[in-house]
Amino acid sequence: MAFRIYFSVDVAKMLNDLQQLRLDDKIADMAKTVRVSLHDAAESSARRHIGGTFGDDLARGVRSQIDGNVVTIDHKSNDDTHIAEHVHSGGVIRPRNRKYLAIPTKDAPRGEWASDHNWATPNGKPVVIRDPKAGLNGRAYLAEPRGKRGKLKFLYTLVRQTKPQRPRPWWPTDQEFEVLTARELEWHLNKLLPNEL
Secondary structure, three states: OOOOOOOOOOOOHHHHHHHHHOHHHHHHHHHHHHHHHHHHHHHHHHHHHHHHHHHHEEEEEOEEEEEEOOOEEHHHHHHOOOOOHHHHEEEEEOOOOOOOOEOOOOOOOOOHHEEEEEEOOOOOOOEEEOOOOOOOOOOEEEEEEEOOOEEEEEEEEEEEEOOOOOOOOOOOHHHHHHHHHHHHHHHHHHHHHOOOO
């Protein structure tokens, strides 16, 4: 028998066979798998590219949700500070609702904002110290008394904006997310589809 170049497909039968698989019922499971995979990819990327405790903090801020058939992944800092975006893109940080940013010094309590700190002063407010050499628009500090002698410890430096910070890209690209999504969907389809239709 001679070999011939030939291909024929009954599209109606194929679509009917696919319809019998009831893939609509499987979409929720597929979305869950995609959500977990994308979430893990963003967390891993933060830990790999940023590293240390800050990378762990960024990883813990990754959020994902499913709304119907739509999987969304973002970062909780999008709600207020946009710090995750700033780390990824770099640039200058300016205060949003105040005149100054309070930048923690090495003596500041770890992971605490100046506005949340319980100041060890009689009125519960920080002692504001201005750098006498810098003039009225110069650097200022938020301090509190420490120890038996009440020596002032500078906990935060007040600045109008930060120096430009270099970008540290850590968020996966859209293409990386799309490739991961396609891989997960392909895995599901290979599991669901019969070898022959």
